[in-house]
Amino acid sequence: MSGTRSVSAERFAARLRQRRKRRVGLALLALFGAAVVGAGGWLVGWSSVLAVQDVRITGVEDEKSDEVSAVAEVPIGVPLIRVDSGEVADRVRGLPEVGDVRIKRSWPSTLTIAVEPRIAEAAVPDGSRWWSVDESGTLFDRSDQPADGVPVLIAPTEDSAVLARAIGVEVLTGLPARVEEIVASVEVESAADVRLILDDDVTVRWGTADRGEDKAAALLALIEDQEEQPSGYDVSAPDRPVVVP
Structure with a gap:
């Protein structure tokens, strides 16, 4: 045992x-x-091994790249992972001509700022100069000449009028071809008061951006019925269009 x-x-x-x-x-x-x-x-x-050494700007012309880079304030030499991409994007979005921004880290040492510029949908007169305006009603790129190839939108330029401008752009860009070809410009006083100025200087009270197709049909029907040119039309209520003598 x-x-x-x-x-x-x-x-x-x-x-x-x-x-x-x-x-x-x-x-x-x-x-x-x-x-x-x-x-x-x-x-x-x-470590400095994976730190920012290069900042690339895409989506803008070369002359704008330096401005974007200066506003972005990307800290060279700081590790990529520690760069606050949200803050960088917010700073770049502060530029009037910038619509949106995406930030991309490319290891080991590159930060790319991809800019989506605003697109001019219309030109807004401001005294002797012109603003471009995008679909959101934001003004940008003020210059001595209107942007090429865009229609004219006569609208207030105050910051508080951004909604009115957006509605004006929506009406202007949504006009059917048969109406667009006889429109010289669009005027907007408020989001509920948009007017078309026709090539013959006749004013059309359009109202809001709602029911654009119905308003266009009503306007064309009124124009065809007139033997003499009136001073204006009112199609803001397309079911009850009115000729202004």
């Missing part, structure tokens, strides 16, 4: 030693893994 107990004790001791070795091995592996993760975190978040 004593011999049997001795063998059992030795086996138990051997198993115990194996368990201890496994535990030590696992502990060392865990320490090594933590060291690797820590080194990786330091490399990405603090």
